[in-house]
Amino acid sequence: MDKEKDHEVEWLEAQKIEISVDLLAAAKQHLLFLETVDRNRWLYDGPALEKAIYRYNACWLPLLVKYSESSSVSEGSLVPPLDCEWIWHCHRLNPVRYNSDCEQFYGRVLDNSGVLSSVDGNCKLKTEDLWKRLYPDEPYELDLDNIDLEDISEKSSALEKCTKYDLVSAVKRQSPFYYQVSRSHVNSDIFLQEAVARYKGFLYLIKMNRERSLKRFCVPTYDVDLIWHTHQLHPVSYCDDMVKLIGKVLEHDDTDSDRGKGKKLDTGFSKTTAQWEETFGTRYWKAGAMHRGKTPVPVTNSPYASDVLVKDPTAKDDFQNLIQFPEVEVVEVLLEIIGVRNLPDGHKGKVSVMFSKTQPDSLFNAERRLTILSEVGEKQVATFQCEPTGELVFKLISCSPSKIPVSREPKNLGFASLSLKEFLFPVITQLSVEKWLELTPSKGSQTDTKPISLRVAVSFTPPVRSPSVLHMVQSRPSCKGSCFFPIIGKSRLAKSSTHIVDETQTEVITLQIRNSADGGILKDDQRQVMGVTDSGETRVLAVYTGSFWSLLDSKWSLKQINASTADNPLFEILGPRVVKIFSGRKLDYEPKHCANLRSDLDFMTLVEFSKQHPYGKTVGLVDMRFGSIEAKENWLLLPGIVSAFILHTVLKKGGSEGFNVTTKDIKEESKQTKLVAATENNVNANSTNVETQTAITAPKKGSGCGGGCSGECGNMVKAANASGCGSSCSGECGDMVKSAANASGCGSGCSGECGNMVKAANASGGGYGARCKAAKASGCGGGCGGGCGGGCGDMVKSVNASGCGGGCNGECGNMVKAA
Structure with missing residues (x-):
C-alpha cells in the first residue's frame, strides 16, 4: 500500500509541471495541419519542396521578424503560406537548432504568437498584401507550374540569412508521422487529455534523470510524441517551460531511425517503459498509442481531381432504406496482467490467466491466455479489438507439473470480471484502469485461505464505427x-x-x-x-x-x-x-x-x-x-x-x-507485383522486423489451425529466433508468434521514426487458418486457449524486448511478451 501511495504522489507531482500552452486545443490544430499537408504531398519531396525551403528562408522568416512585433500587424495576425508553414513546422521540431538559427540570424527566437495557421480558414488578405509589398516577384501561394531548380539553387546560395540545417532530411523524417496519429480516436478530447497528462509524466522522468545525473534516452509513445511535437511548435513557450523545468531547452532527437535490437531506440524504449512503471505504478504502453508499422505505399503519386465527376450527394435516394444494417462500435483494448497475491503454496510459477468476454462478438469471441508479470518476470501484453459491451472475464489457471499426465485438466483457481461499459458508457470516464480484482473461487477450490487477487491493467481507445x-x-x-x-x-x-x-x-x-x-x-x-x-x-x-x-x-x-x-x-x-x-x-x-x-x-x-x-x-x-x-x-x-x-x-x-x-x-x-512481393517476403523472413497482416474473411473452419480452432484464428507462427509481430485482420484474428531470445520490441517515438515492428526470423506468414513454421519451430503452441476464435490479436513472446505496436490501421492487435 505504501508503494501505491508513493506512485500516486509521483504522478501528482508530475501533473504539477507547468505548460504555458493550451496543449489540447493546439494538438487539435496540429492534427488538422498535418492532415492538410498530407493532402498536398508535393510538400514531401521534389522540386516543390526545394522551392518551399527557399521561400521559407528568403520570404517567410524575414517577413515574420519584420512584422511580428510591429504595430502595423497588431490589428490582425500573420498567416503563412502552406508551403512555408510546413518548412517552419519541421524546423521548429528541432528546437535547439531552431533557437540557435534564430539567435544567429535575427538576435531572438521567432515565435508563433501573432501567427495563425494557414488551415484555420482565416483571412489571408493582410498577409498577402504585406507579402506583395516585400516580394513583388514572388507570389504568396507557391506556383507549382513555375519551378526552376537552377534558379532556386542560385538564389539560395546568395541568401545571407539561410539556415544550414538540412531541412530536406527534416521533412523526410517528419512526413511519416501523420500516419501514426491519423486514426479517428486520436482527435477525441479524452484521448488528448490523457496524452497531455502522460506528456507531463514523460517530462517528469526526464527531470528525474537530470537530477540524478542519469543519461537516458527517453522514447515516447505516439500519444506523448504528438503532444511533445505540439509543445515544440510554440518555440518561446517551449524554451521557457523547459528552462524552468530542467534548466535547458530539451532536445528532440529525431535523427535516429534504426529500430534494430539493442539500438538506441530499442533500448531507450525499454528503459523508458521500465522507469515509467517503476515511478508511477501504471502501464506505459497504451491502446491506440503504439507504432502502426510503416506508412503504406500510395496507390498514386499524383493528386486526383474528382469534383467534376461527383454527383449531388443530397439527391433523394429511395434505396437508402432497402437494407437494414446495424452500426457496430469497436474499441481497441490493450491488456496486461501485472500481479497476483494470496496465491496458495504449490502454485507459484505455474499460473497463467485465461481471458474472454461475457458477450462475445464478431470481433472477439475466443478465450486467450496471458502470463503474469510478477510470476514470470517478463512483460506480455494482448491487444485486440472488440465491441464495447459486456465484461472481460479473467480465470486464474494453475498448470499441471510436468510429471503429471498432460491429459489432466489445468486447475481453475477462480475468476473475476471487469466491465467495459463502466468506463465507456454513457460517457467515457477514463481510457485506462489498473486495479486489483478479487477472484471468486471456482467450485471445489479451497476457501479457507485469503481471497486470491489479480492486478489487471487495461487501456481502451474511444469507440469508433466498426467496418x-x-x-x-x-x-x-x-x-x-x-x-x-x-x-x-x-x-x-x-x-x-x-x-x-x-x-x-x-x-x-x-x-x-x-x-x-x-x-x-x-x-x-x-x-x-x-x-x-x-x-x-x-x-x-x-x-x-x-x-x-x-x-x-x-x-x-x-x-x-x-x-x-x-x-x-x-x-x-x-x-x-x-x-x-x-x-x-x-x-x-x-x-x-x-x-x-x-x-x-x-x-x-x-x-x-x-x-x-x-x-x-x-x-x-x-x-x-x-x-x-x-x-x-x-x-x-x-x-x-x-x-x-x-x-x-x-x-x-x-x-x-x-x-x-x-x-x-x-x-x-500482377505477375510482376507478385514477383516483387515474393522477393520482399524472402528478404524480410531473415530480417529483424515483423509487421502486420490484413485479411477480410475466413476460409472453411478449422483450415490449418489445429484442434479447437474456429477457422477465424488466422496464422500461427512459432519462431525460434523471431521477434514480435503485429496484426491487422479487419477485426478478426491475427498472427500468433512465439519467439525466444534475440527478439526486439517496438517502441514508438520521436518524429514518428522510432519504435519497432518486429519480423520473424526465418518465418513465413500466411493467410487465415495457416500454420507457419520457422527455424526450430512447430505448430501452434498453447496460446490459443483451446480455440482460436475470431478477434484474437497476435501473440508474441520475446526476451529483452521493448515496446509494442498496436495493430495496423487500428484493426487488430498484438500479444507481445517482453522482458
Whole structure:
C-alpha cells in the first residue's frame, strides 16, 4: 500500500509541471495541419519542396521578424503560406537548432504568437498584401507550374540569412508521422487529455534523470510524441517551460531511425517503459498509442481531381432504406496482467490467466491466455479489438507439473470480471484502469485461505464505427469456397441466387443476375441484378447497358478501366463519390509480412478519391476468393454489395457478363507485383522486423489451425529466433508468434521514426487458418486457449524486448511478451 501511495504522489507531482500552452486545443490544430499537408504531398519531396525551403528562408522568416512585433500587424495576425508553414513546422521540431538559427540570424527566437495557421480558414488578405509589398516577384501561394531548380539553387546560395540545417532530411523524417496519429480516436478530447497528462509524466522522468545525473534516452509513445511535437511548435513557450523545468531547452532527437535490437531506440524504449512503471505504478504502453508499422505505399503519386465527376450527394435516394444494417462500435483494448497475491503454496510459477468476454462478438469471441508479470518476470501484453459491451472475464489457471499426465485438466483457481461499459458508457470516464480484482473461487477450490487477487491493467481507445463485413453465400448446396455460412431463410429466387449475410449470419439481401436467356421482357444481351429484401420486396439494383453497369436507378455506375499496369485501377464506381477498384490489398489493407499464404491477388481494394482525399482513402475490401466485402462507411454498403456481387460473378465466368477482364487477366497483369512481393517476403523472413497482416474473411473452419480452432484464428507462427509481430485482420484474428531470445520490441517515438515492428526470423506468414513454421519451430503452441476464435490479436513472446505496436490501421492487435 505504501508503494501505491508513493506512485500516486509521483504522478501528482508530475501533473504539477507547468505548460504555458493550451496543449489540447493546439494538438487539435496540429492534427488538422498535418492532415492538410498530407493532402498536398508535393510538400514531401521534389522540386516543390526545394522551392518551399527557399521561400521559407528568403520570404517567410524575414517577413515574420519584420512584422511580428510591429504595430502595423497588431490589428490582425500573420498567416503563412502552406508551403512555408510546413518548412517552419519541421524546423521548429528541432528546437535547439531552431533557437540557435534564430539567435544567429535575427538576435531572438521567432515565435508563433501573432501567427495563425494557414488551415484555420482565416483571412489571408493582410498577409498577402504585406507579402506583395516585400516580394513583388514572388507570389504568396507557391506556383507549382513555375519551378526552376537552377534558379532556386542560385538564389539560395546568395541568401545571407539561410539556415544550414538540412531541412530536406527534416521533412523526410517528419512526413511519416501523420500516419501514426491519423486514426479517428486520436482527435477525441479524452484521448488528448490523457496524452497531455502522460506528456507531463514523460517530462517528469526526464527531470528525474537530470537530477540524478542519469543519461537516458527517453522514447515516447505516439500519444506523448504528438503532444511533445505540439509543445515544440510554440518555440518561446517551449524554451521557457523547459528552462524552468530542467534548466535547458530539451532536445528532440529525431535523427535516429534504426529500430534494430539493442539500438538506441530499442533500448531507450525499454528503459523508458521500465522507469515509467517503476515511478508511477501504471502501464506505459497504451491502446491506440503504439507504432502502426510503416506508412503504406500510395496507390498514386499524383493528386486526383474528382469534383467534376461527383454527383449531388443530397439527391433523394429511395434505396437508402432497402437494407437494414446495424452500426457496430469497436474499441481497441490493450491488456496486461501485472500481479497476483494470496496465491496458495504449490502454485507459484505455474499460473497463467485465461481471458474472454461475457458477450462475445464478431470481433472477439475466443478465450486467450496471458502470463503474469510478477510470476514470470517478463512483460506480455494482448491487444485486440472488440465491441464495447459486456465484461472481460479473467480465470486464474494453475498448470499441471510436468510429471503429471498432460491429459489432466489445468486447475481453475477462480475468476473475476471487469466491465467495459463502466468506463465507456454513457460517457467515457477514463481510457485506462489498473486495479486489483478479487477472484471468486471456482467450485471445489479451497476457501479457507485469503481471497486470491489479480492486478489487471487495461487501456481502451474511444469507440469508433466498426467496418461492416458481408459475405456472399450461394444457394446451391454443392457450392464451394464461399459457402462457409449456413443458408438462412428460404431462397426467394432461382437456385443460383446469392444470399448476402452479415457477421451474425443474418440475411441482409438476396441477389441474382438475370439475362435475356432467362426469358421475359429483357432485350438481347441485357442483364439485370435483381435484389430481394428480407421483407420480400424485389428491386432492380443494376442494369448492364452494353458498356457499363448502371446501379441503383443510375445513381451509381460500375465501369471497367483499361489499366496498363497492375498498379492502376481495374474498375471504378462513380456516383455521389468516386471510388476506384485496385487489384490486391492497398493502403490500410496492405499485406504485412505474416500474410503470405493468402495471395494478394484474391483481393480488390476500393479507394475513394475526393478533394479531402486526393491521394485516395480505403473504403472497402473485396475478397474475390471467398466472396465477401468489408465496407468502412455506410454510403458504400449497397453500391459496394452490388458491385462486389457483379465482380465476383462476372470474373468467375471469364468476363462474359459485361467485362472483358477475367481473374486470369488480373493475375497476368500482377505477375510482376507478385514477383516483387515474393522477393520482399524472402528478404524480410531473415530480417529483424515483423509487421502486420490484413485479411477480410475466413476460409472453411478449422483450415490449418489445429484442434479447437474456429477457422477465424488466422496464422500461427512459432519462431525460434523471431521477434514480435503485429496484426491487422479487419477485426478478426491475427498472427500468433512465439519467439525466444534475440527478439526486439517496438517502441514508438520521436518524429514518428522510432519504435519497432518486429519480423520473424526465418518465418513465413500466411493467410487465415495457416500454420507457419520457422527455424526450430512447430505448430501452434498453447496460446490459443483451446480455440482460436475470431478477434484474437497476435501473440508474441520475446526476451529483452521493448515496446509494442498496436495493430495496423487500428484493426487488430498484438500479444507481445517482453522482458
